[in-house]
């Protein structure tokens with residue numbers, strides 16, 4: 001069941017869904033490892049309502065607005 | 077200043093076509109000046125933000141650099157000379173006298189702005205793309221060194237995948253190998269080289285390791301013929317398919333080139349971030365650090381600033397005066413030029429040195445430690461409300477101490493449009509120099525309510541920043557695209573002394589070069605205007621201020637201030653001085669009334685004269701006139717040093733725009749305050 005990233009649980013495996021962000025932004029996300037189909041985890045909430053994601057080796061901070069736009073699939 | 081700016085592309089975009097063939101150029105003699113010459117090969121450093129480009133650039137070029145904006149843009153590009161020596165000959169000329177195994181080659185190195193890809197999302201990325209691909213053949217760099225962060229290799233390789241689709245000479249330099257090693261990620265350089273199809277060199281720009289092998293790789297790359305572009309198996313008109321293909325290529329390269337998945341348990345950085353990014357504690361930590369930065373740039377620098385100031389206005393001025401009287405030139409215009417022009421100007425410039433040094437050291441530490449990226453996350457929400465990214469908070473905070481280092485601090489903003497916008501807003505922050513004038517005017521007019529009046533000025537200052545930011549975003553930067561926050565957070569690390577020192581020195585010397593000329597020239601210019609007799613027949617340099625060209629100008633602009641309630645010659649004259657430096661307003665006032673300067677926090681005789689003057693010019697409404705005056709002081713040009721700093725960061729055009737914008741804002745506000753105020757007061 002798809003949910004907005006900001007509503008996704010912490011520390012579960014998530015998979016980004018296609019769409020949600022403009023093409024330009026998708027590419028930026030993809031370069032940082034956030035591609036549709038790749039699994040990642042949310043590590044913590046950040047001040048201002050954003051999230052910090054762990055994608056492989058890297059930590060990516062995602063702003064509140066964007067976290068509201070991106071849709072993810074939660075894998076239990 | 078301007079010639080430094082235009083000097084940039086000479087070497088980057090070269091005209092001569094045959095210079096690419098290296099065999100023709102002999103560099104054995106070594107080049108002694110700071111330019112690698114017009115026919116030196118050009119190597120560009122490219123890569124994602126925070127991969128270590130600037131650190132590598134500084135390590136390779138030392139002090140032989142020109143920093144500045146690309147002409148016509150506010151995109152910052154540094155250019156410098158990289159002196160390489162090599163065991164392989166680069167020339168076969170007969171007169172060559174190079175020692176064996178020591179063939180020299182000077183390379184022009186260009187540090188381009190960070191870019192994740194060749195698809196331009198910002199003017200900075202667009203410039204990188206244009207220089208690498210759009211510029212016709214000869215103008216392009218001869219070779220690109222792409223920096224790749226080996227602790228998160230895949231992020232850095234997208235750019236490589238795109239560059240490989242063009243016939244370009246590429247060397248990949250792997251940085252952050254120490255971090256990768258700490259995470260048990262092993263990089264197999266040879267396998268990676270094979271997968272990417274380009275030479276790969278592991279380096280550590282921070283510790284200056286691996287720079288020799290990098291030089292070798294670059295030199296053999298320069299000597300080799302152009303490589304073929306990587307054939308792409310996807311339809312170039314289908315961006316999704318193309319991207320898919322690139323990511324597959326990257327995944328294969330990462331798979332082949334790295335070993336180990338790295339530690340999955342929370343790292344040291346994760347543990348700090350649990351606090352540093354936390355919803356409530358994050359902002360508290362951030363504010364505490366900002367308070368520290370503010371304290372250091374104001375209180376620690378202040379005594380040093382005072383010392384330099386006293387040194388120049390005291391012993392140095394006195395000594396020079398004594399020298400002039402010894403040679404019988406006492407009171408001559410030469411003495412005036414030297415003492416009130418040159419010494420005053422240089423003294424003013426030097427009083428900024430402790431402040432700027434501290435500021436640059438703190439910036440370097442915040443950046444190098446990795447905290448700056450966190451700060452951007454913590455205040456992002458709040459700053460976004462006024463249309464600026466989180467990082468812009470720091471320059472604005474520093475601005476309340478002094479605008480000059482604050483404008484230099486806009487350099488931490490990765491996007492040049494945001495840099496311009498922030499640099500235009502910084503002058504609205506009420507610096508401490510303005511505070512002294514506010515206090516004096518406040519005490520004179522509002523007595524026990526002086527504190528309130530000064531506090532109101534701070535509120536006005538904050539509102540001006542927010543309001544003007546909002547207006548500029550809605551007008552000039554309407555097309556600035558929505559730029560959501562996504563940043564990969566670098567791991568925390570201990571700042572290195574050497575790096576901090578070299579970055580600080582580089583920035584400080586850049587500031588002195590640009591600002592020095594502007595400040596000294598302006599101070600001399602004011603002296604000149606005050607020395608030219610116009611309405612009296614006194615000799616040049618011996619005229620009363622009121623009768624000088626300066627006085628005539630001040631009198632001429634006075635009527636313009638009629639609607640503000642402070643249109644007297646004495647007041648407008650101090651505002652012209654205030655354009656040079658706000659600290660000088662009170663002493664200039666005292667000078668025009670030929671009175672002693674009041675002690676700090678007191679009104680004294682000067683206060684009485686100013687009050688009488690305002691009472692007259694405002695037609696019996698001195699209080700709103702005084703408020704209007706304070707607002708005007710707050711909003712118009714803070715000082716020439718700020719202008720010089722702006723000039724350096726955002727160029728002459730935007731600096732001028734800022735001056736006009738501030739004068740307009742100051743005037744409109746002052747008129748509004750007085751006209752509304754006099755109805756009630």
Ligand SMILES: Nc1nc2c(ncn2[C@@H]2O[C@H](COP(=O)(O)OP(=O)(O)O)[C@@H](O)[C@H]2O)c(=O)[nH]1
Pocket residue numbers: 123124125126127128129130131132190251252253254255279280281282443444445446569575
């Ligand atoms: N640990 C480590 N840090 C590095 C290395 N190279 C650069 N850095 C640090 O990474 C940060 C970003 O470097 P910088 O040169 O500003 O990156 P740029 O954005 O590509 O110009 C700085 O704090 C550097 O000190 C490296 O090889 N190892």
Ligand SMILES: [Mg+2]
Pocket residue numbers: 129130131190
């Ligand atoms: Mg850089």
